[in-house]
Amino acid sequence: MPDSSKRSASARPIPPASGIGLRAEHYDAMLARRPKLGFIEVHSENYFGAGGRPRAVLDALARDYALSLHGVGLSLGSTDALNMGHLARLRELVERYSPRLVSEHLSWSSVDGRYFHDLLPLPYTEEALRLIAERIERVQAYLGRRILIENLSSYVEYSHSTMPEWEFLTAVAARSGCGILLDVNNIYVSSCNHGFDAAHYLRSIPAQCVGEMHLAGHTVRSTPDGTILIDTHNQPVSAPVWQLFELAARRFADVPALIEWDTDLPALEVLLAEAARADRAREKPHALAA
Amino acid sequence: MLSLRNLQRTMAGAILQPDDVERLDCLRARTATAVRRLRVYRNNVRATLTGALETGYPVVLRLLGAEYFQALALRYVRDCPSRTGNLIDYGAEFPSFLETMTELQTLPYLPDVARLERSMREAQLAAEPRRVNLEALAGVPRCRYEELRFAIHPSARLFASSYPALRIWQTNQPGYAGDPQVSLEEGGDLLLVIRRDLEIEIERLSPGEFTLLYQLEQGRNMRYACESAFAAEPALCVTTALRSHVARHTICGFHY
Numbered sequence: 001m002p003d004s005s006k007r008s009a010s011a012r013p014i015p016p017a018s019g020i021g022l023r024a025e026h027y028d029a030m031l032a033r034r035p036k037l038g039f040i041e042v043h044s045e046n047y048f049g050a051g052g053r054p055r056a057v058l059d060a061l062a063r064d065y066a067l068s069l070h071g072v073g074l075s076l077g078s079t080d081a082l083n084m085g086h087l088a089r090l091r092e093l094v095e096r097y098s099p100r101l102v103s104e105h106l107s108w109s110s111v112d113g114r115y116f117h118d119l120l121p122l123p124y125t126e127e128a129l130r131l132i133a134e135r136i137e138r139v140q141a142y143l144g145r146r147i148l149i150e151n152l153s154s155y156v157e158y159s160h161s162t163m164p165e166w167e168f169l170t171a172v173a174a175r176s177g178c179g180i181l182l183d184v185n186n187i188y189v190s191s192c193n194h195g196f197d198a199a200h201y202l203r204s205i206p207a208q209c210v211g212e213m214h215l216a217g218h219t220v221r222s223t224p225d226g227t228i229l230i231d232t233h234n235q236p237v238s239a240p241v242w243q244l245f246e247l248a249a250r251r252f253a254d255v256p257a258l259i260e261w262d263t264d265l266p267a268l269e270v271l272l273a274e275a276a277r278a279d280r281a282r283e284k285p286h287a288l289a290a
Numbered sequence: 291m292l293s294l295r296n297l298q299r300t301m302a303g304a305i306l307q308p309d310d311v312e313r314l315d316c317l318r319a320r321t322a323t324a325v326r327r328l329r330v331y332r333n334n335v336r337a338t339l340t341g342a343l344e345t346g347y348p349v350v351l352r353l354l355g356a357e358y359f360q361a362l363a364l365r366y367v368r369d370c371p372s373r374t375g376n377l378i379d380y381g382a383e384f385p386s387f388l389e390t391m392t393e394l395q396t397l398p399y400l401p402d403v404a405r406l407e408r409s410m411r412e413a414q415l416a417a418e419p420r421r422v423n424l425e426a427l428a429g430v431p432r433c434r435y436e437e438l439r440f441a442i443h444p445s446a447r448l449f450a451s452s453y454p455a456l457r458i459w460q461t462n463q464p465g466y467a468g469d470p471q472v473s474l475e476e477g478g479d480l481l482l483v484i485r486r487d488l489e490i491e492i493e494r495l496s497p498g499e500f501t502l503l504y505q506l507e508q509g510r511n512m513r514y515a516c517e518s519a520f521a522a523e524p525a526l527c528v529t530t531a532l533r534s535h536v537a538r539h540t541i542c543g544f545h546y
Contacts, residue, residue: 156328
């Protein structure tokens with residue numbers, strides 16, 4: 001069993017200032033302007049290529065910014081064998097950049113060797129818990145470091161789940177010793193899609209496990225049997241998610257937050273303004289307390 | 291209750307074909323709702339994979355038009371699943387897939403244009419070469435010249451087409467202002483695709499130069515490479531060709 005005092009100390013290697021997800025569309029603007037940010041986060045897989053512009057840009061920016069590597073393709077929850085080729089490429093990146101944070105998802109995205117490139121939910125059962133916790137332990141041993149695991153947006157729930165997602169996520173962290181990357185937008189999206197209390201989710205996550213938070217925009221779509229929220233990362237963070245974030249920022253006071261924007265990318269300024277807003281939302285509780 | 295493995299297999303099928311789902315007891319929602327929810331996943335998967343093909347093959351997209359490209363891309367997504375967790379790897383078989391499409395026989399050059407685009411993509415992300423002092427070549431004794439073997443830049447891709455693939459590619463670049471007409475009578479292309487200073491360059495090679503670089507890339511020694519190159523182009527000046535490719539980092543190492 002990992003030592004929990006060490007775990008909470010290593011959970012927050014980034015000061016609680018906000019960062020942005022770095023995407024290729026903003027390479028030039030970032031290199032030219034070097035805006036003040038708590039950290040930058042990249043999708044690990046986009047830097048799996050051994051050379052070229054992505055690596056050159058990351059080499060330059062990693063000198064000036066704290067870096068977080070966020071994986072989307074490891075398929076941790078899959079019943080296939082762990083993809084060691086993928087993991088080897090990730091380890092090479094980790095060794096090259098010594099990132100402050102490394103994260104992946106509480107999901108599966110492949111079966112029988114076929115990859116869907118989407119984050120699919122697990123049933124929240126003892127069987128799934130054993131599988132993913134054991135695989136996270138193997139990944140952490142292989143990388144020689146702790147990783148964070150992120151909750152996802154989901155559109156379906158399984159009838160044989162025996163516990164709610166927050167309980168499953170907490171148990172994954174307790175068993176594997178991993179930290180939690182809490183995506184506040186994903187909590188909100190799933191809470192609307194499945195009808196649970198988002199604030200209760202937040203309150204159920206042990207504060208010392210959380211090493212990072214995510215914020216992003218989602219899309220609301222009407223269907224014949226009600227609305228469905230889709231995690232699209234193509235617009236500003238919505239008002240209810242900001243509200244939930246204020247609650248999260250009080251509970252996870254010293255945890256850095258990240259703005260994610262992946263499609264229909266606006267100018268860099270828009271992302272910086274969202275990050276600044278996250279910083280202000282974080283200051284609010286302190287102002288009230290003073 | 292399904293085992294996790296069977297659940298994942300069931301879900302994989304349901305995500306690929308949500309409209310074929312009659313009932314799915316493993317999901318909490320009633321069937322009509324479940325199908326609607328599964329379509330969200332199906333749409334995500336399709337959009338991500340066809341989007342990767344659009345990003346990787348912009349000239350093929352332009353030549354076919356968005357609607358037709360999308361239909362072909364969906365067939366490719368169905369027939370050629372992604373086999374890695376890295377989206378950038380996806381679409382390597384797209385040129386060969388285009389070749390098998392009988393309906394595309396009126397565009398015989400299309401697979402080669404796709405191959406050219408794939409080469410460029412690979413060149414963009416290939417490893418950096420190891421830094422070697424090529425001036426040390428001057429110290430190689432003349433009697434060992436025939437045994438020399440050269441390392442080619444890891445991003446270099448040698449590409450032969452029976453069609454004017456480069457002109458087709460160039461005339462389909464955004465903002466291209468030259469003569470848009472390409473005649474297939476112009477003949478084939480022998481091309482070098484390479485990344486230099488982070489930029490992709492495509493250059494036409496003479497038959498001898500192409501053969502020389504090809505044989506060197508295959509790990510052949512200079513004697514063999516030169517014999518092949520002279521067979522392809524008796525008038526080739528090997529010294530000029532080598533100097534030029536050493537100076538421009540196509541050749542970036544040697545041993546003997």
